Structures are given as structure tokens and as C-alpha cells.
Amino acid sequence: MSDLIHPSAIVSNKAQLSPGVSVGPFTIIHDNVEIGEGTSIGAYCEIGLSNAFSESKKLVIGKNSHIRSHSVFYEGSEFGERLVTGHRVTVREKTIAGKNLQIGTLGDIQGHCTIGDYVRFHSNVHIGQKSTIGNFVWIFPYVVLTNDPHPPSETLIGVTIGDYAAIATMSVILPGAVVAEGVLVGAHSSLKGETQKDWVYAGSPAKPICPTNKIKLQDGSSRNAYPWTEHFHRGYPEEQVNNWNKK
Numbered sequence: 126m127s128d129l130i131h132p133s134a135i136v137s138n139k140a141q142l143s144p145g146v147s148v149g150p151f152t153i154i155h156d157n158v159e160i161g162e163g164t165s166i167g168a169y170c171e172i173g174l175s176n177a178f179s180e181s182k183k184l185v186i187g188k189n190s191h192i193r194s195h196s197v198f199y200e201g202s203e204f205g206e207r208l209v210t211g212h213r214v215t216v217r218e219k220t221i222a223g224k225n226l227q228i229g230t231l232g233d234i235q236g237h238c239t240i241g242d243y244v245r246f247h248s249n250v251h252i253g254q255k256s257t258i259g260n261f262v263w264i265f266p267y268v269v270l271t272n273d274p275h276p277p278s279e280t281l282i283g284v285t286i287g288d289y290a291a292i293a294t295m296s297v298i299l300p301g302a303v304v305a306e307g308v309l310v311g312a313h314s315s316l317k318g319e320t321q322k323d324w325v326y327a328g329s330p331a332k333p334i335c336p337t338n339k340i341k342l343q344d345g346s347s348r349n350a351y352p353w354t355e356h357f358h359r360g361y362p363e364e365q366v367n368n369w370n371k372k
Contacts (some may be wrong), residue, residue: 131168140173149194157181157200161188167212168194175200178236179218187224199236211248223260225360238283243361247294255283259306261354263291274300287322289352307352309337323351 129147130136136154143162148154152166155173166172170192173184179201187206192198194212201218204226211230220234223242228234234252241260246252250264253272264270270284284298287306292298296310299317304310308320311327311334320326325334337351348356354369 137173143188155200157183159183159185161186161190161206163188164190164192166192167196170194171197173198173200176218182219193230202236205242229266241288243365253281253283255281257283257285259286259288259290261289262286263353265292265294265312267295268292268298269296270298272300289354291353307337309340309351 131148131150133150134148134152136142136148137156139156140154140158142160145163146160147165149166149168151168152170153172155175157175158173164186174197176199179199182201184198184200185203186208187204189206190204190208192210196210196212196214198216199218202216202220204222205224207225210228211232213230214228214232216234217236219237220240222240225243226240228246229248229250231249232246235254237254238252238256240258241262243260244258244262246264247266249267251269253270255272256270272281272283274280274282282301284302286304287308289306290304290308292304292310293312295312296314296316298304299315302317303319305320305322307323309325310316310331311325313329314327314331315329316326316331321333323337325337325340326332327334338349340350342348342350342356358366
């Protein structure tokens with residue numbers, strides 16, 4: 126066994142681990158798993174858990190990812206490179222995500238959803254089944270994306286979130302809601318229906334407030350807070366930042 130795999134870890138000989146993969150104490154890696162090079166998996170994780178809904182599809186985790194302790198990933202999902210999680214994350218089957226997805230501590234992705242590139246979930250975010258999330262989306266703590274219009278039922282209608290949208294803390298996005306590109310959903314909002322690109326929605330029920338470019342940074346500069354790509358670049362590759370700057 127590799128020096129990078131803790132002696133207490135249980136790693137199936139059917140799992141495909143690329144060079145440089147490290148596995149922490151008491152972690153279990155099941156058969157149907159493919160892990161990219163340079164990935165680090167913390168202690169007490171369970172990776173590739175199977176169930177009746179995964180259809181025996183492989184769990185694929187891209188290279189240079191970092192999964193922190195006590196996290197559980199079901200088989201049947203695919204993640205691009207540089208996936209990063211906090212602690213005690215749960216990700217169920219048929220989650221298809223692009224590169225550099227970040228899932229905060231106690232994040233819960235219920236599976237059967239699609240997530241773009243460079244998406245950021247803070248802690249305690251719940252992503253319901255059938256959610257479709259674009260690129261460069263920010264979802265802040267305690268946000269819930271729902272899917273059942275009359276719970277409990279067998280009817281599931283997922284939420285759609287466009288590129289560059291930001292959903293502030295404690296908000297609930299109701300089944301079938303469409304959060305358009307560049308929309309800001311204010312804290313403690315309850316949003317349903319469709320929204321207009323680059324607008325602020327807030328309240329319960331959420332209503333349109335103003336275009337996002339009416340909001341100013343509270344740093345004394347009087348610059349526009351949105352689009353946020355004009356002033357916030359931390360964690361994004363230089364090539365992408367250069368593209369934003371050109372625009």
C-alpha cells in the first residue's frame with residue numbers, strides 16, 4: 126500500500142487511484158471509484174457508496190481535489206478537477222459538476238443535478254434534486270434549493286440558476302424558480318417564478334427591487350458592486366480574470 130494511504134483506510138482493489146492520491150485514517154473507498162492524480166481525501170470519509178439509484182455508474186473525482194474529513198460521496202457522480210469540500214459533506218448519486226466546485230462544511234447535494242464550473246457553496250447549503258446551476262454561481266450559508274411544489278409528493282420540479290448569480294444567506298428558492306444570469310437574491314428571501322437578468326430580488330415573497338448595478342461597494346470607492354467580476358477575483362485563474370477585465 127502507498128505511503129500516502131493511511132494503514133487504517135480501506136481501499137478496494139477495484140478502485141482506480143491515480144498517482145499522488147492520499148487517503149486519511151479510517152476512510153473507505155469502494156469499488157466503483159476513479160480518483161484523479163494529486164487528490165487528497167481526509168479521515169473518516171466514505172467514497173463511492175452505492176444505492177438503488179446510482180445504476181452502478183462510476184464515481185469520478187477530478188485531479189487535484191481535496192475532500193475533507195467525514196464526507197460521503199455516492200457512486201454515479203462526476204466532478205471536474207479541483208473539487209474542494211469542507212467537513213461532513215454529503216453528495217448523492219448523479220451529481221454532474223464542472224471544475225473547481227467548492228462545497229462548504231455540512232453541505233448537502235441530493236443528487237440528480239447539474240452544476241457548472243467555479244461554483245461556490247458556503248456551509249449548510251442544501252441542493253435539492255433536479256437543480257440546474259450555471260457557472261460562477263455563489264450560494265451562501267443556509268440557502269435551500271427546493272423541488273417539491275406540494276410536499277410530500279412524487280412531483281419534483283428543480284430550480285434553475287444562471288451564470289454569475291448570487292443567493293444570499295438563509296434564502297429559500299422554491300420549486301421551478303428560474304434565477305437568471307447575474308441576479309442577486311437578498312438574504313432571508315423566498316423566491317418563486319422567473320427573474321430578470323441582473324436584477325436584485327428580495328423579501329418573502331421576493332420581489333424585484335432594482336438593477337444590480339444600482340448597488341455600490343461599501344468600501345468608500347463608490348464603485349458598482351455588480352457585476353462582482355469587476356472587483357472580486359480571489360480563487361479564479363488568471364486567464365479567466367483577464368477575460369473579465371477585457372469585458
